[in-house]
Amino acid sequence: MAAPAIEATGLVKTFGAFTALDGVDLTLPRGAVTAVLGPNGAGKTTTVRILTTLTAATAGTAIVAGFDVATHAHEVRRRIGLAAQDATVDHLLTGFENLVMVGELHQLPRREARDRARQLLETFALTDAADRRTEHYSGGMRRRLDLAVTLVANPEILFLDEPTTGLDPRARAELWDVIESLVDTGVSVLLTTQYLEEAERLADDILVVDHGHIIASGNARDLKRQLGRDRIGVTVIDSARLDEAGDILRRVCATEVEIDRSVRTITAPTSTGLGGLTTVAHALDDAGIEVEDLALRQPTLDEVFLALTGRPAE
Amino acid sequence: MTETLESTADTGTTLHEPRGTLHDSWVIARRGLIHMRRQPEQLSDATIQPVMFVLMFGFVFGGAIKPPGGGSYREFLMGGIFAQTLAFATFGVALSIANDRKNEIVDRFRSLPIGRGTVLGGYALANFIKATLPVVLMTITGLAIGWRIRAGLVHAVEAYALMLAFVFAMIWIGILLGSLVQTPEGVNGIAFAVLFPATFVASTFVPPESMPGVLRVVAQWNPISTLADSLRHLFGNPASVPTANSPWPVVHPIPYTVGWIVAITVACAPFAVRAYRRSLDD
Ligand SMILES: Nc1ncnc2c1ncn2[C@@H]1O[C@H](COP(=O)(O)OP(=O)(O)O)[C@@H](O)[C@H]1O
Ligand SMILES: [Mg+2]
Numbered sequence: 001m002a003a004p005a006i007e008a009t010g011l012v013k014t015f016g017a018f019t020a021l022d023g024v025d026l027t028l029p030r031g032a033v034t035a036v037l038g039p040n041g042a043g044k045t046t047t048v049r050i051l052t053t054l055t056a057a058t059a060g061t062a063i064v065a066g067f068d069v070a071t072h073a074h075e076v077r078r079r080i081g082l083a084a085q086d087a088t089v090d091h092l093l094t095g096f097e098n099l100v101m102v103g104e105l106h107q108l109p110r111r112e113a114r115d116r117a118r119q120l121l122e123t124f125a126l127t128d129a130a131d132r133r134t135e136h137y138s139g140g141m142r143r144r145l146d147l148a149v150t151l152v153a154n155p156e157i158l159f160l161d162e163p164t165t166g167l168d169p170r171a172r173a174e175l176w177d178v179i180e181s182l183v184d185t186g187v188s189v190l191l192t193t194q195y196l197e198e199a200e201r202l203a204d205d206i207l208v209v210d211h212g213h214i215i216a217s218g219n220a221r222d223l224k225r226q227l228g229r230d231r232i233g234v235t236v237i238d239s240a241r242l243d244e245a246g247d248i249l250r251r252v253c254a255t256e257v258e259i260d261r262s263v264r265t266i267t268a269p270t271s272t273g274l275g276g277l278t279t280v281a282h283a284l285d286d287a288g289i290e291v292e293d294l295a296l297r298q299p300t301l302d303e304v305f306l307a308l309t310g311r312p313a314e
Numbered sequence: 315m316t317e318t319l320e321s322t323a324d325t326g327t328t329l330h331e332p333r334g335t336l337h338d339s340w341v342i343a344r345r346g347l348i349h350m351r352r353q354p355e356q357l358s359d360a361t362i363q364p365v366m367f368v369l370m371f372g373f374v375f376g377g378a379i380k381p382p383g384g385g386s387y388r389e390f391l392m393g394g395i396f397a398q399t400l401a402f403a404t405f406g407v408a409l410s411i412a413n414d415r416k417n418e419i420v421d422r423f424r425s426l427p428i429g430r431g432t433v434l435g436g437y438a439l440a441n442f443i444k445a446t447l448p449v450v451l452m453t454i455t456g457l458a459i460g461w462r463i464r465a466g467l468v469h470a471v472e473a474y475a476l477m478l479a480f481v482f483a484m485i486w487i488g489i490l491l492g493s494l495v496q497t498p499e500g501v502n503g504i505a506f507a508v509l510f511p512a513t514f515v516a517s518t519f520v521p522p523e524s525m526p527g528v529l530r531v532v533a534q535w536n537p538i539s540t541l542a543d544s545l546r547h548l549f550g551n552p553a554s555v556p557t558a559n560s561p562w563p564v565v566h567p568i569p570y571t572v573g574w575i576v577a578i579t580v581a582c583a584p585f586a587v588r589a590y591r592r593s594l595d596d
Contacts, residue, residue, distance in 0.1 A: 052425050055595070077427040078329050088422040092352045093345060104341045105426045107330035133352070149422070153330075 003066060005030045005157045005188035006051060010060035013046050013212075020046045022212040023060070028157070033179075033189040035203030037196065037301075043212040044192035045085055048161045051190070052082045065156050078106075081150035085161040087142045091135040095126050095145050098134060099152060106153035113152075120148040124178065140171030147178060158182065160191045164198060176201060196301030208308060215308050224298045229269045232280055235293040239264045248283045252276070264292070335429040342423070342436025343443070346410060350444055356406070364399045364448040365455045368392065371519060372459055382521045385552030392456045393545035393553070394518035396449065396477060397538050401513050403445040403481050405505045407437055407488025411590070412498045420594060434590060438485050445481040449474070465550030473548035476571065480541055483575040486582035493589035517542050521554050522564075534560070537574040540567040 006028035013021040053073040065079035103113030381390035522533035546553035
């Protein structure tokens, strides 16, 4: 078993009297995607900046790609790629020029840097825009270029700080595809995001951060199981019988239920799994209530976040 | 996007050996030069503006102003506009630093495996080259309107060397300014508030002897004046004529200017580097 890509312990970062990170432990397995999920101001960027040597931790240690960020920053930088929160491509340079410049700064010989640039432009569907200045790129194109720039030197570890924030749904879906294809190459990825859906879709492991603390971790399924029991959802056809159906669920599941009148749906937590579902189905049938939809589902990560922090994810 | 990406982890990442700070700085400097080409206002500051100044002042004031000690005003003017243009190099460096911070591209550079001084070296190199462009253009324009190098090749070479040394000093001030002020707007503001008066209250366009009281004294001690006069002397052009009660800089413009260049470099360089590093922290 290879050493983890990142091993960080007790990371603390203070800005004056303000503590942005308050003892973060983090292990990034090789060849997997780990998401750091949290609302604005949780400390995601600060974590990434420490791990990518851009800022020094106030306390704690971080070993990235086998080297200590505090003492061997240069060795770390040779092995990582960073796509910062705001795409850091040069606006006055073309896509091609941006890639070649970073390639050369990664010490690639000029020819190799150019070949690599063309190859990456192709991969990221930017060949047509290769010779246009990036100031004329769309947000999605700029993000894709930023990601391409990050890959110039074949990094072992990739840091993606909120890669899809501010993108429209289509551009976001495209970028997700790109990130997924990256993962297939075996690179280790640390991704930060504010979107529960994004973490669930891309990451193997999720760390939930809030106010500089990791408040939960695990894969999406674990997290959901850890915090919320499964839910039975019933959608009735006749809204006049919603309350009646609610009473039945309350009785059968022996818990409080949530009723959403606008979609004629009742939700009740359950710990009896499919068995509970069958009981509910029978009870509703006996009462003669017609059902449009009846399902057992896991809590969403939004519900998880609410349970963890007592407030919804922003 | 359907194409598969080249495998990294299983083939093992190839690491390339460092090629040295000079190589890396040159890569960053090339970017600075591309910027100049693609920003019309920066390009015109370095090309059209000095040429226009030579032509405008040469023809408009050519008849009205008589250089001290006689001779052609156009020849007097050249040293002044050389000096003014070089002083503005400060501004170019400061602007590039402030712009890059605004675009956060510095974070990209800082996450790359390059030496600590590389990015600053890149700014310095690019701006050094940028500053030589107007010098070449002005030389050509000057020659076209009757300016001549009259004191021989050796002195002419000394004149151009002095210009480059002055640019070198100005770059340190630029780095300091760009690191302390941080926004392009702020840099613009300071340039107008400081650099313009500094180049006008000088022997740039008219001899300081023609200025009233305090202004005259300021102009006489202004290193931009003495740079202009040094160049005039070295090119064998009309220059300020010292009188019995002229201050030392007017009598000895060349050592005084060199003194300033050394002093600025020694005093500013360490602060500039420190200010730059501090401006990047956190
Ligand atoms: N340079 C800084 N100076 C002061 N406070 C900062 C600085 N950088 C970040 N912070 C604060 O630290 C907290 C965490 O910030 P950040 O890591 O950027 O959060 P996120 O990326 O999760 O939105 C925020 O409250 C932010 O205001
Ligand atoms: Mg952030």
